[in-house]
Amino acid sequence: MAPGDKSPGSSLLLGFVWAGIAVAIFGGWFVVTRFSVTRELNxxxxxxxxFGIGALILLPVLxxxxxxxxxxxxxxxxxxLWGAPFVLLVALGLRLTSAAEAASTTPTLxxxxxxxxxWxxxxxxxxxxxxLGYAAIVAGLVVLTFASMPGGHAFQPAGLGSLALAAAMWAAYTxxxxxAALSALxxxxxxxxxxALLFVPVYLWFGLGHLGHASTQELLLQGIYQGVLMSAVAIVTFNRAVAQLGPGAATAVIALIPAVSSLIAIPVxxxxxxxxxxxxxxxxxxGVVLAARPRPLA
Structure with a gap:
């Protein structure tokens, strides 16, 4: 092994660190997004x-x-696959179902x-x-979903369909x-x-926004979380996790999002x-431990 090369163990550990940062940000995203789409913002x-703020922040990279x-x-x-259409589909699922259901569906599938x-x-x-890890993840998340759902509430077909489509798009992206011969950044x-190029002009032209109705604190919260953490930090850390762990293991770790969201909800x-x-x-x-195992060579 060359002096500058990293051992498989250190590379695997680094991959889990990147994935852990992405999971923490994604885990809070459902709560933060649900908070605003049910208030002043849409x-x-x-x-x-x-994507507007994210594009400005990352423009020097391009x-x-x-x-x-x-x-x-x-x-x-x-x-x-993982830009504006993905966010709109998940946001639609959040509106038609709930934050708990959305967080338990897209990362699961x-x-x-x-x-x-x-395969x-x-x-x-x-x-x-x-x-076996995939089966455990699905089984656990199904139970978690029903355990978190209020009595008498059921999935809306359109909401479930949008969340499932978003999951398939995310998987294809990984x-x-x-x-791809591109860095994570x-x-x-x-x-x-x-x-931003495809969505923001439509957003402005048709006057779809309600930014004027939101408080300065809420705009600041969403600007930092959506524009900085989600558009830049989360995407970069998830891409690094995919590069270090491979798409199968990285996406399996992302399935921890509902569990992380549940833990965050305790103090918050x-x-x-x-x-x-x-x-x-x-x-x-x-299930994550099993699904994150290295893929067999043959």
Whole structure:
């Protein structure tokens, strides 16, 4: 091993660190977004803030990179998969269902879609440990979803469909990014650039915004969380996790988002999970450990 090379163990640990940062940010995103879309701001505002500010922050990355035309085209595809359309679909799911249901659906289905896509399209056999991990994640999140749902409440078909489509798009993005000759920062910058270019003009032209009705504190909160943490930090850290762990393991770790959201809700909202929800979280963690195992070579 060359002196500058990293050992597999250190690379794996670094990948989990990147994934952990992304999970923490994503875990709070559902709560922060739900907070505003049920108050002064709407779905269009959240999307414009996220990618408008993100594009400005990451513009120096594009200006300082000599990207080929193919890279710009690939960035456009990335933006379609994990840019404004993805945010709008999840936001629609949040409006039609709830924050708990959305956080328990999209991250659940995403690693499953990723594993099936890699297996069916790229012939990458995930191995039985990962398959058992996927099954444990799904089972745990189903239980967590029902344990968190108020009595008599059920999924709306349109809400569930939008969340499932968002999960499939996210999974496709992770598989494409692994084979892209782009850095994590460049991919994040391209996603924000194309999303802002496609969405913000429509947002302004049709007057879809309610920014004037929001308080300064709420605008500041959303500007930092959506524009900085989600558009820049979360995308970069998740991309680094994919590069270090591979898409299968990285997407499996992302399935911890509902568990993280439940834990964050304890001190912030005073919502303590019951015994059933706590058991579901434990099952999810076990599933993540299995699903994050390295893929078998043959």
């Amino acid at each position: 779905v269009w505002d959240i999307t414009a803030i996220r 200006l300082g990179s000599r990207l080929r035309l193919r890279a710009w085209g690939l960035g456009f595809v990335f933006a379609l 995403m690693p499953v879609f990723s594993g099936l896509m890699a 069916g399209v790229m012939r990458e056999w995930p191995g039985w440990p990962r398959l 598989l494409l990014f692994r084979r 460049q991919a994040a910058a391209l996603i924000c650039f194309w999303s 909202l005073g919502e303590v999970p019951g015994p059933l929800a706590a058991m579901a979280i434990a099952v999810i963690i076990c």
